[in-house]
Amino acid sequence: MQTKKEDIEQRIIEVATDEFMKKGYENTSMRVIAYKANTSLGNIYHYFKNKDLLLQAIILPTLENIEYMMDQHINNSKDNMLTKDEAMAYADHLDELFEQSELRCFLDKKVVIILNLESSSLLERKEKLLKKLQEHIQLHFHMQENGHYSKLIIDVLADCLRHVLIEYEDIEQAKIEFINVFKLFCTGIIGQMKC
Amino acid sequence: MQTKKEDIEQRIIEVATDEFMKKGYENTSMRVIAYKANTSLGNIYHYFKNKDLLLQAIILPTLENIEYMMDQHINNSKDNMLTKDEAMAYADHLDELFEQSELRCFLDKKVVIILNLESSSLLERKEKLLKKLQEHIQLHFHMQENGHYSKLIIDVLADCLRHVLIEYEDIEQAKIEFINVFKLFCTGIIGQMKC
Amino acid sequence: MQTKKEDIEQRIIEVATDEFMKKGYENTSMRVIAYKANTSLGNIYHYFKNKDLLLQAIILPTLENIEYMMDQHINNSKDNMLTKDEAMAYADHLDELFEQSELRCFLDKKVVIILNLESSSLLERKEKLLKKLQEHIQLHFHMQENGHYSKLIIDVLADCLRHVLIEYEDIEQAKIEFINVFKLFCTGIIGQMKC
Amino acid sequence: MQTKKEDIEQRIIEVATDEFMKKGYENTSMRVIAYKANTSLGNIYHYFKNKDLLLQAIILPTLENIEYMMDQHINNSKDNMLTKDEAMAYADHLDELFEQSELRCFLDKKVVIILNLESSSLLERKEKLLKKLQEHIQLHFHMQENGHYSKLIIDVLADCLRHVLIEYEDIEQAKIEFINVFKLFCTGIIGQMKC
DNA sequence: GATGAATGAGGCTTCATTCAT
DNA sequence: AATGAATGAAGCCTCATTCAT
Numbered sequence: 001m002q003t004k005k006e007d008i009e010q011r012i013i014e015v016a017t018d019e020f021m022k023k024g025y026e027n028t029s030m031r032v033i034a035y036k037a038n039t040s041l042g043n044i045y046h047y048f049k050n051k052d053l054l055l056q057a058i059i060l061p062t063l064e065n066i067e068y069m070m071d072q073h074i075n076n077s078k079d080n081m082l083t084k085d086e087a088m089a090y091a092d093h094l095d096e097l098f099e100q101s102e103l104r105c106f107l108d109k110k111v112v113i114i115l116n117l118e119s120s121s122l123l124e125r126k127e128k129l130l131k132k133l134q135e136h137i138q139l140h141f142h143m144q145e146n147g148h149y150s151k152l153i154i155d156v157l158a159d160c161l162r163h164v165l166i167e168y169e170d171i172e173q174a175k176i177e178f179i180n181v182f183k184l185f186c187t188g189i190i191g192q193m194k195c
Numbered sequence: 196m197q198t199k200k201e202d203i204e205q206r207i208i209e210v211a212t213d214e215f216m217k218k219g220y221e222n223t224s225m226r227v228i229a230y231k232a233n234t235s236l237g238n239i240y241h242y243f244k245n246k247d248l249l250l251q252a253i254i255l256p257t258l259e260n261i262e263y264m265m266d267q268h269i270n271n272s273k274d275n276m277l278t279k280d281e282a283m284a285y286a287d288h289l290d291e292l293f294e295q296s297e298l299r300c301f302l303d304k305k306v307v308i309i310l311n312l313e314s315s316s317l318l319e320r321k322e323k324l325l326k327k328l329q330e331h332i333q334l335h336f337h338m339q340e341n342g343h344y345s346k347l348i349i350d351v352l353a354d355c356l357r358h359v360l361i362e363y364e365d366i367e368q369a370k371i372e373f374i375n376v377f378k379l380f381c382t383g384i385i386g387q388m389k390c
Numbered sequence: 391m392q393t394k395k396e397d398i399e400q401r402i403i404e405v406a407t408d409e410f411m412k413k414g415y416e417n418t419s420m421r422v423i424a425y426k427a428n429t430s431l432g433n434i435y436h437y438f439k440n441k442d443l444l445l446q447a448i449i450l451p452t453l454e455n456i457e458y459m460m461d462q463h464i465n466n467s468k469d470n471m472l473t474k475d476e477a478m479a480y481a482d483h484l485d486e487l488f489e490q491s492e493l494r495c496f497l498d499k500k501v502v503i504i505l506n507l508e509s510s511s512l513l514e515r516k517e518k519l520l521k522k523l524q525e526h527i528q529l530h531f532h533m534q535e536n537g538h539y540s541k542l543i544i545d546v547l548a549d550c551l552r553h554v555l556i557e558y559e560d561i562e563q564a565k566i567e568f569i570n571v572f573k574l575f576c577t578g579i580i581g582q583m584k585c
Numbered sequence: 586m587q588t589k590k591e592d593i594e595q596r597i598i599e600v601a602t603d604e605f606m607k608k609g610y611e612n613t614s615m616r617v618i619a620y621k622a623n624t625s626l627g628n629i630y631h632y633f634k635n636k637d638l639l640l641q642a643i644i645l646p647t648l649e650n651i652e653y654m655m656d657q658h659i660n661n662s663k664d665n666m667l668t669k670d671e672a673m674a675y676a677d678h679l680d681e682l683f684e685q686s687e688l689r690c691f692l693d694k695k696v697v698i699i700l701n702l703e704s705s706s707l708l709e710r711k712e713k714l715l716k717k718l719q720e721h722i723q724l725h726f727h728m729q730e731n732g733h734y735s736k737l738i739i740d741v742l743a744d745c746l747r748h749v750l751i752e753y754e755d756i757e758q759a760k761i762e763f764i765n766v767f768k769l770f771c772t773g774i775i776g777q778m779k780c
Numbered sequence: 781g782a783t784g785a786a787t788g789a790g791g792c793t794t795c796a797t798t799c800a801t
Numbered sequence: 802a803a804t805g806a807a808t809g810a811a812g813c814c815t816c817a818t819t820c821a822t
Contacts, residue, residue, distance in 0.1 A: 008802090008803095026222065027221070027222070029794075029795060029796085030795075030796060030797085031794085031795075031796090039803080039804095040803065040804050040805065041796090041797090041804090041805080042797095042798085042799085042803070042804055042805060042806090043802075043803050043804070045796090045797070045798080046802065046803065046804095047802095050796075050797070051796065051797090118218075118222075148358065148359070148362070148372055148375070148376060149375070149376060149379055151358060152351075152354060152355060152358055152376055155351075155354045155358070156347075156350075156351050156354065159347060159350045159351065159354065160347060163343065163346070163347060163350075164343075167343070177343060180343075180344075181343065181344060181347055184344060184383050184386075185380065185383050186383070187382070187383040187386035188379050188380050188381070188382040188383020188386065191379075191382035191383065191385075191386060203785080203786095224811080224812065224813085225812080225813065225814085226811075226812075226813090234785095234786075234787095235786065235787055235788080236787090236788090236813090236814090237786075237787060237788070237789095237814090237815085237816090238785070238786050238787070240813095240814065240815075241784080241785065241786070242785090244814095245813075245814070246813070246814090398806075398807095413703075416612070417611065417612070417703075419790080419791065419792085420791080420792065420793090421790075421791075421792090429806095429807075429808095430807065430808050430809075431792090431793090431808090431809090432793090432794085432795090432807075432808055432809070432810095433806070433807050433808070435792090435793065435794075436805080436806065436807070437806090439793095440792075440793070441792065441793090538748065538749075538752070538762060538765075538766065539765075539766060539769060541748070542741075542744060542745060542748060542766055545741075545744045545748075546737075546740075546741050546744065546770075549737060549740040549741065549744065550737055553733060553736060553737055553740070554733070557733070567733055570733075570734075571733060571734060571737055574734055575741075575770065593781090593782095614815075614816060614817085615816075615817060615818085616815085616816075616817090624782080624783095625782065625783050625784065626783090626784080626817090626818090627782070627783055627784060627785090627818095627819085627820085628781075628782050628783070630817090630818070630819080631781065631782065631783095632781095635817075635818070636817065636818090
C-alpha cells in the first residue's frame, strides 16, 4: 500500500506534532509515532534522519517565524511603550485585536512543543528566544525586575496554550478560551504597572 | 567503604528530591540518583524498596500536611468569603501575612514534585488534592467558570514554585520572590472578581 | 546480518520451547534464550512483546486443543464408565489405541510446559484444565477420594512426559516409551479399582 | 536481642528447610529466609558461608544416611529378590511394615529437597544416589528395561512426598497418606511383574 | 554474634537507531 | 519508498555475597 510521498510524510508530522504537544518531545517514542501514523518505524527514518530532525522539521518554521516576528515587533515598539491605561484598553479589547496581534502566532501546537522542550539540539535556541521574549515583556510593561515575572509569564503562556489546545479540538473555541485566560493574567500584570 | 546510615540515606533523599523537582519523577532515573548520591544503584534499593516508595518517603509527609491544612482552611473560611476589596488588601500585605498564611506550606520543593506528578501510586491522591484546591479557589474568588482558570492558577502556582526554588538556594530569597510573583497573579485574579 | 523472518522466529520458539520444558517457564531467562537462539536479547522483543506472550505463542494452540478435546471426551464418556476388565483391556491394547485416543495429544513438549507452569497469565487457565482432568480421572476410574490420588496422577503424567520427551529426540521412540510407562501406572491404578 | 547460638542457627535451618521444600532450592532467596527466621541477612552468612553450604547443612546428614541405608539394603537383598506374591503381600501390609522399612527414611522434607535439586554442588551426588536407587528398584522388581520406569518411579516418589508433606502439617497424617499413595502405585508396578 | 551498608551481576523491558532487502 | 530484522544502551528491580562496625 503505497501513498504519495507528501501524504505519509505529512501524516508522520501530524501525529508527531500531536504527541509531542501532549506528552512532550522527550516522552514520545518513535514506535508510537510510527504506529499512529500507520507506517513502519524504519520508514520514519527514511523521511527523518533521527528524532531530533523530526522535531526540527516540525517546529523550525514556527520557531523561525516567531524569531522574526519578535525582532520586528521589538524594533517597531521600541519607542512605543504602553501606558497603564493603554495596556488596560488593549486587554479589554483583546477579542477584537487578537487576529492582528502578534499573540496570534502563539496559538499553535508547535509553540507548546517549543516551550516545553527539555532536551534536543534546539534547546539553546529556545532559551535564546525565551530571553528575548522576556526582555520584551519587561520593556513592554515597564518592569524593573530581575527577570522572574517575565520568565514566569512565559511559562504561564505555555501552560495556557497547552491547556486550551488539548481541551478544545476546535481552534475557534481554543482561541476564545485562550483570550479569556490571557486577559486574566494581563490584568494582573497591568495592575503592577507604575504608570 | 561504609558511611553512617543517616548520611547516605539522607544524601539519596536530597539528590532524589532535587532531581524529582527539576526533571519530574518520571524523567528521573534511579541510575542518575545513585550516581549523584555517590553510591551504587543496588544500594538505593537497600534503603527504598522501589522508585515509588522513594518518592513516597520524600513527599508523603508534605502531602499529608497539605491535605490537613487544606481541610482546616476550608472549614475556617466557609462563611468567610472575601470581597474584592478585602482580597486586594490581602494581596497588598502578603509579605507580612505570609508566615501565618496557609500559602507558606507551599513553598517547598516537595510541593513542586507533587504538583508535577504524572504517574506513581500517589497520582490519585494528588488529583484529589488538586480538585479540592481548585474548588476552594473558585469559592474564594467567587469564580463562576468551567474550571479552566482555577486549574490554570494551580499550574501557575507550581511553575512559580519551581522557578523560585531552583533559582534561589536561599529559602528566604525564594520566599520574597515567590510572594512578589504570587501577588502579581493575585492582582489579575482579583481584577476579574465581580464583587 | 539478517535472516528470513520465519527462520529466527522459529528458532526463538524452538529454543524457548526446549528451555521452558526442561527448566520451566519461571527458571528460563530471556538472555539465555537469546543466546541459544543466536540472536540479541532486544531482538526477541521484536518478535514477542514480552516473556508471557512468548509463552502464549508457544502453548496457547496446544492448550486450546486440549481444552476442546477434554470437553469432547467428557461429553462422550459421561455414561460410558469403564469396568475393571474393560480398563485392563484398554491398557493392554494401548499401543494400537494410542493414535485414536485422546492421550495422544498429551505427548507434546508444550504439555509439559503447561503442566509445570507456576506463574504467567495462563496459570488460572491451567488450573481450570487440571481440575477438569482430575474430575474426569476420578469419574473414569470410579475413585472415591479427596483428590490426592488424581492430583498426583496428573503430576506423574507430567513427569512421564518430560522424561520421555527429554530422553528421546525421536518422537516415535518417545511415544513407545510413554505408552509403556503409562501402561505401567495404569495397571497399578486399576489394581485398586473396586469393580 | 541475642539468643543462644543453637537457637538462631536452628531457626535458620528450619525456615530454610521449609522454603527449600516448598519452592525448591533455586527459587528461595536468602532474604526471605532471613526475614522468616527473624534475623538479618548478614547473620545467616555468619552461620553459613554461602547458600550452598546452608543447603548442605540441611540435607547432607539425610543424604549420607540414605546413601548408607541404600548400600546396606542393597547388600542385604542381593539374593533376596521378591516374588510377585511376596511383593503383593508387602504392599498389602505396608502400614504395619512401614516403620521398619527403609521407605520410612524417605518421608522427610529433606528428601523432597534433594529430589528436586536442580543446581548446587550436591547435584552430582544426588544423581549418583538416584542411579543407585534406580538400579535397586530394577533389581527388586525384576525389571529388564533401560531405566525409564525406575527413573520415573523415583520422580513419582518425590512428587508423592512433596504433596503429602506440604498438605499435612501432621507427620502422622502425612504418613498415612503417603502409604496410601505409594501402595496405589506399587500395586500398579507389581501388576506388571512377570513372575 | 550480629547488623546493615554496599556491590555487581543478572532478571525483564523499552527505546532510538541502523541496515539489508 | 518501504519494511522489518537487529543491536546496544538504558530503564527498574532482585539476588547472593562481602565487609566494616
